[in-house]
Amino acid sequence: MMKRRHILHLGLLSTGSALLPAAEFLPQSTTFIGADRFQQIVARALAENWAGLPMGERVARFGLAMRGTKYVAWTLEIDDRVESPSANFNGLDCWTFFETALGLARMIAKRQRSYTPSDLLQQIEWTRYRGGVCNGNYLDRIHYLDEWFTDNAARGNIRNVTGSVGPLVRLTGRANDEMSLNPRLYRYLQANPALVPALSRIEKQLERVPFDFIPKAQVAGCEPRIRSGDILGIVTNRPHVFCSHVGLAVRMEDGVCRFMHASATQKRVIVDKSVHEYLNAFKSHAGIVVGRPV
Incomplete structure (x- = not known):
């Protein structure tokens, strides 16, 4: 059974009612790329008090801070079998761009003197995964934007x-059903074809919303x-x-x-x-x- 690696740093989730450790099932050498760039952006945010901005302005400010970052497709596909929250400041696709800007904006809402990669990965877990929880499984992740909107609005x-x-x-x-029709395009599905029927069931549920x-x-x-x-x-x-x-x-x-x-x-x-x-x-x-x- 896969074990959830509890990172010792604790952070406050959006409910404001519970302190939960970040879930990291893979080493940060795999899950967190571009730590220097992360720290540069965070240092600027602290110096300019972006935490004091309204939420939307804060998200936009972090988005602008990543302007010029190289486009890299499939940045969510980081392993053949193990799913883990991840961030990559050296390359972004459309999903990881908006999600990283949102995660950074949420992260600095909890004011502290410095921030670690685990602080951001905690926020990524909270928005990227169904119900805000990653258990190390590929299908924990929300794969379709329509479900992301529904799940994150509900929470x-x-x-x-x-x-x-x-x-x-x-x-x-x-x-x-784009993913179940094209499993060869997705690293995890190629390595684990047994996931496709369960993914197809999720897709059928989404079609009814x-x-x-x-x-x-x-x-x-x-x-x-x-x-x-x-x-x-x-x-x-x-x-x-x-x-x-x-x-x-x-x-x-x-x-x-x-x-x-x-x-x-x-x-x-x-x-x-x-x-x-x-x-x-x-x-x-x-x-x-x-x-x-x-």
Whole structure:
């Protein structure tokens, strides 16, 4: 049976009611890459008192601090069998970019003189895994953004504000089974094909959850209601998945609400066009869902 390695450092989870140790099933030489960069960003956050910013502004500030970081795909796939919270400041994909910015913003809310990789990994565990708990198993992790929104909203980590930002349409008649159809693309599933039936059952459950989004034709009119630090899930027209990309909203000095993300085409973290211009640049993009960190 896999044993949970309890790191001695303790941190306060978002409930504010329990102190729990971070769960780390693999050594930090594997799970935490770029510790020097982490400390540089944290030192700046402490010097400039980012903890005093509103939550959304804090998330956006950490996102901007990672601008220019190299895009690296599959940064969540770090082992063949053992699942463990992880972070990589030398390379980010779209999921790990927004999740790291969120984790850093949550981490410094608990004010202390210094922070360790375990402090961040604790926050990553809390948002990345179903119910906030990793037991070392691949299917503990939330693999689809629609479930991430639902799970984290239920636990008070975000509010799904899509309906208050703009008019909604419901996605219907779409399977949500991209991973079980393509297990060869995922390191853990390649090494453990017996996981695929259980993953397929999770996907079937997700397909039964109503999924509403703002169509991209309506987004330009909604942008004044989007805030810096909002998590923007990009809904796709592609079959077999609801969301194909994710990033953060950031309102720059010119007042334009832009899409900040780890871009596979630009090969780095960038501040892109306005949200609606970004959506309109891709025929496959159908619209957005909006999560507000709290």
